[in-house]
Amino acid sequence: MGFFKQFKEFAVKGNMMDMAIGIIIGASFNKVIDVLVKKVLMPPLSLMTDGIKFQDKRLVLREKIMDPVGQLVSDEVAIGYGALFEAFIDFLIIGLTVFIVVKFMNSLKSKADDVKDKTIKTPKDIELLSHLKELMEEQNKLLKKQK
Numbered sequence: 285m286g287f288f289k290q291f292k293e294f295a296v297k298g299n300m301m302d303m304a305i306g307i308i309i310g311a312s313f314n315k316v317i318d319v320l321v322k323k324v325l326m327p328p329l330s331l332m333t334d335g336i337k338f339q340d341k342r343l344v345l346r347e348k349i350m351d352p353v354g355q356l357v358s359d360e361v362a363i364g365y366g367a368l369f370e371a372f373i374d375f376l377i378i379g380l381t382v383f384i385v386v387k388f389m390n391s392l393k394s395k396a397d398d399v400k401d402k403t404i405k406t407p408k409d410i411e412l413l414s415h416l417k418e419l420m421e422e423q424n425k426l427l428k429k430q431k
Contacts, residue, residue, distance in 0.1 A: 321374050341366030
């Protein structure tokens with residue numbers, strides 16, 4: 285099968301569109317979480333820790349060196365552990381949010397897959413499988429009675 289034919293099948297099946305939508309929503313979601321952490325969560329945390337700005341926290345390995353005229357000879361070398369702390373908080377919030385969303389979506393999916401629950405329309409393939417299961421159970425009972 286040719287490369288372009290495979291690509292066409294991939295794009296037509298919706299995989300590409302689903303992936304594009306996921307990436308766009310993920311990028312927007314990342315911006316929301318970034319603002320939530322930096323502008324909503326970190327200021328009260330900084331206030332509780334006596335005004336420490338975690339974003340500015342770093343471990344200086346070498347101070348910047350200036351010559352007698354005031355020209356920069358070499359830059360400061362530092363490890364920005366405060367930025368790592370903020371990124372870790374971002375990660376935790378994103379992970380928790382994704383977990384809650386996936387859990388909610390799974391509960392909706394399980395309701396839709398339940399044939400007996402009439403509040404949500406069950407997909408046709410699930411209905412057919414349910415009917416097949418019922419017919420097979422009925423057939424097994426008849427076969428057991430014949431023995």
